[in-house]
Amino acid sequence: MEEKLQLKSQVCFPIYSLSREIINRYRPFLDELDITYPQYLVLMVLWENEVQTVNQIGEKLNLDSGTLTPLLKRLEAKELIHRCRRRSDERVVEITLTEKASSLKSKAVLVPEKVVNDIGLTSEDLEDLKRIVTKILNKTKNLP
Amino acid sequence: MEEKLQLKSQVCFPIYSLSREIINRYRPFLDELDITYPQYLVLMVLWENEVQTVNQIGEKLNLDSGTLTPLLKRLEAKELIHRCRRRSDERVVEITLTEKASSLKSKAVLVPEKVVNDIGLTSEDLEDLKRIVTKILNKTKNLP
DNA sequence: CACAATTATATTGCGCACAATTTTATTTTC
């Protein structure tokens, strides 16, 4: 019993730790852009496709409206996005990037590389990590 | 530029997603014990060693008093721990497990296995994941 | 066309995380 309950034997604790650790490493670089990590994720989704609904963003990030609505309002307050209800269906809120956000992209693109260098990750580490994590994430996608 | 900013090319997003996904998979089992995942982590630290200071717990989980103080108060309210200032140094708060918490251990020990089965992880997946994640976490430990 | 069912977002409430500051206790230094 003892052995199974040790932190080092756990599945989730190392992943939970690493997730927080990497986000903390992102922080100083994202501070310069005056955005948080989850805000950065939302902008990345929008940089790939400049107009998207709240739902579409949520599906890509696995976040619901309880998380996204206030986050998007903060991005709007920073003048990085516009929120506008769709004319043809007023239930839908369409999110569009502002000029300010578009011009942030060139700085944002440099951040991940800085973090990787900061931590000293090799491309082999990255490939190994991404391979196994993605494999497991795919397993969970077909579950209830 | 486009390529580097795609979610699938990111280091952190898959880890951040997987961390949340696994914690969500823990939830139904931990709900039965009436505790959250971070509370479960704190209890695990204490099951390994029944008396510890707030600082000692924080070092093992990489959490500060801003997170731990309210969390510990909630565990105290659930009567799973006692919080008591050390006689010889009143700055220190010592956390001890209650009988109730000790008897929870036999149920708690079964949870990780249930989650692993739930997701359908093989022992090979687990080994691969733990090896690479721990390797990267160790790299970060020697950084500023 | 009314009315029930569905859909999209918003709101509320709770529990983390984490930075910054404060409080209280102890140790160090003069």
Place this chain on the structure above:
DNA sequence: GAAAATAAAATTGTGCGCAATATAATTGTG
């Protein structure tokens, strides 16, 4: 031994994450 420095928790404030519920618009059905 008093003042300064250090140390341990607590507090405050902000921003997620997520469950549960509410609101409002649209669609489906008789």
